[in-house]
Amino acid sequence: MFNDFVINPAVAGSKQYAPIGLSFRRQWAGMKDAPVTQTLSAHTFLGSTMGIGANVYNDVAGPSRRTGMSAAYAYHLKVGDRSKLSFGLAAHMTQYVLNREQLITENPNDAAILNQTSNELIPDFSFGTYWYGDKHFFGVSAFNLIESKNDLYDITTPVSNTLDRAIYVNGGYKFAVGENFAIQ
Secondary structure (H helix, E strand, C coil): CCCHHHHCHHHCCCCCCCCEEEEEEECCCCCCCCCEEEEEEEEEEECCCEEEEEEEEEEEECCEEEEEEEEEEEEEEECCCCEEEEEEEEEEEEEEEECHHHCCCCCCCCHHHHCCCCEEEEEEEEEEEEEEECCEEEEEEEECCCCCCCCCCCCCCCCCCCCCCEEEEEEEECEECCCCCEEC
């Protein structure tokens, strides 16, 4: 919610400063193999019409891990006295790994698990638009534009784990409440 650059590449360069975001999330703290996520992102403006940014992430949930990086470029157009419209494109490279040693099967030496390797490196792209000003913002972005049809965790089962396109929509408005306080 506080780092809209990670869900929309058009946000790159939209701030008057260069935001650097670092986040760590551990779900179900204290439980073995509970989901954990780390991200590091940064973006900045280049002149008055361009922005660039990068994101590095690691997401682990039980036996599966997703590690990757992305690089974004955005172009900003002035569309009014107080508004700009930005278009952004990002290239992504993500490694998907399934740790077979963490899987628990009914048969301890299940050949379908022991003889399989799951380590996929998937390239992809995302695109976004972002309309923003001093008090408002609205963005729409699409991820997984290539929509890889590789079964990321294929262990000889009919279940399909492909990368389907995802659409994100976000927006907000800043309401002033007094001189030193605002609600967004």
